Each structure stands twice: as structure tokens, then as C-alpha cells.
Amino acid sequence: MKLSSRTRYGMRAILELALEHGKAPLQIKTIAEREDISNKYLEQLIAMLKAAGLVRSIRGPRGGYMLAKPPEEIHLKEIFLTLEGPMVPAECLEHPEYCPRCSDCATREIWRELQEAVFGVLESVTLADLVERSLRSKKTSNYHI
Amino acid sequence: MKLSSRTRYGMRAILELALEHGKAPLQIKTIAEREDISNKYLEQLIAMLKAAGLVRSIRGPRGGYMLAKPPEEIHLKEIFLTLEGPMVPAECLEHPEYCPRCSDCATREIWRELQEAVFGVLESVTLADLVERSLRSKKTSNYHI
DNA sequence: ACGATAATCTACTAAAACAATAGGATAACA
């Protein structure tokens, strides 16, 4: 149970977009530089976010990416599910057909609770919250003056 | 963020042991049959649980495996960490050295919260709880009369 | 002592997921 780089990179990338919300579009190159992520890899991650309707793009010179919705309306859960996949700890959570195994129902309950715990966190935080946290830590940190 | 079969199988296996706690040792073969898991694969998973001190074994005829501690003293977190690994959503949670990236601290906080949410669930449940749940669902289920 | 039983140990492997990399096509601006 480890986050993929896909999710970590992608979350940082979309946060960069959120930090620039309302300003000019942000280019892949710029994000990749700021976040120290491979240009080409990031391209694919952003494509996923775009396909999910979280991000939109402008082509050509002075183009780039921006949020497709205001940051208040983007919950981290959407981003997470887009990048990380469906977050189904066990198959039987989605396909609760007859389960022949004796000890399975009890463990399934636990996997369900884990899923709900994770979703609980991700549903309660929006990109706007992240932006706020990010700006606050910028102010108080020695590193980001 | 999906559970590995390692963890799902292993959890079911140790629950089988918990269900037989106080009785005769349970053999790999038996568990593998009941839980429909490859004999040889299960062998390795149980070895992990044994190395972690959660399970002990008796060799030879009428041998097998049993819990090393009473089920009340085994929290799911121990089992989970043994099978799934350290559950570190992001490396920087463990190595909080200077982080050059602007938007990173905010996402790191989120990964921390996810970790705590998962641990919260896993710390609050013991094998004894699972046994109780398991027996209760046996009683009320049509499938397990 | 002997044979059956069941754990233990080590090595190998097929398949999938992951983390990129490469290169060209397309659209838009100037």
C-alpha cells in the first residue's frame, strides 16, 4: 500500500495549477521544472487529469494548462481516483457475489473500513484547501522566503 | 492503492489460525484448501508471519501452525505491516529532509493523513475482534449453516 | 530404526505494473 509516483507527481502538478488559478496558463515544461518531474512523463499524467475533466488546455504559443473548475470544486478524491485507479482494496468489495470462504466476510469488512477511512480524508479536502495550506507553509517556512 | 494478494491471503490465513486458537495446530494444506489459496504460495506468506513473531509452528506429523500470542494481543496493523510492507505513502514521510519543491509540503500533509487514517482502523481491531465478527456472520448467514 | 508427515529453505519464472523515453503529428499564435 504505497502511492505510485503517478499519484504523487500528478497531485503536485495539479496543485501547481491550482496555485496559478486565475492567472495565465501553466506549461508542462514549467511544472516539470518546478516539481522536478520528467517532462514527458508529466505530459501523460496531465493527460489523465485532462481526460478526467479536471484540467483543460490551450495549444500553441503562450498555451498551457489550467484547472477546468475552480479549486473549491475539486476534491482530492477525484484526483486520486483518476491517477491511482479505483482504490478497491479487494475485488469482492465491488462484486459481492456469493463468497465460499469462511473467514472472508470478516476480512472484507476491514477492507471496506480502510477504503472508507481513505475516502473520508480525500473527500474532506479540496484543492482550494491545499492551496491555502501551501501558502501558509510558504509564509512560515525558512526555505520558501 | 490496492491490497496485494499477499495481504489478503495472509490476513485470511491468520484469521483461520485465530479461529482455531486453543485447538490443535492447523496445517498449511488445510488452510490452503479452506481459503482456496495455492499451497506453496501460502507457505511463504505464513513464513513471513512466523518471522514477524505472530505465528509459531510445530514440525512433523500432526504438526502445523498456531498463533504465537492470544488473538486479543494481535492487532491487524502488525499483520498488515508484515505482509504489505511499511505502508509509507511517500518517501518524504520517513525522510523529512529539506524538500526543495514548493508545493510538496501540502501534499505530504495529505499523505500523512491518509497513513494515519489507515493506521487508525488497523490499530483499533484485533484478531479477536475479527474472530467475533466472523462467528457472528456465520450464525446469521444463509451460506454458513 | 523406519517411514510417513509436515514444516523449511532456496531458487526460478511468467506476467503485470511502473516509470519512464522517443518521435512525430497537430493546432495556434505572431
Added chain:
DNA sequence: TGTTATCCTATTGTTTTAGTAGATTATCGT
């Protein structure tokens, strides 16, 4: 019309996962 930057498709090396295979060792009942 050239430059910029997105878009699209394919390929690749590495790691992890989920097993298989086979030999060895300890223990018990007879």
C-alpha cells in the same frame, strides 16, 4: 510560415507480484 506547445502512439528497462518446483530437515507413531 516558422515557432511554440499540446497531443498521440509506441517502445523499453526495471521492479513487483504471484506464483512453481524441488530438495531438506525435524518429528511422530509404530
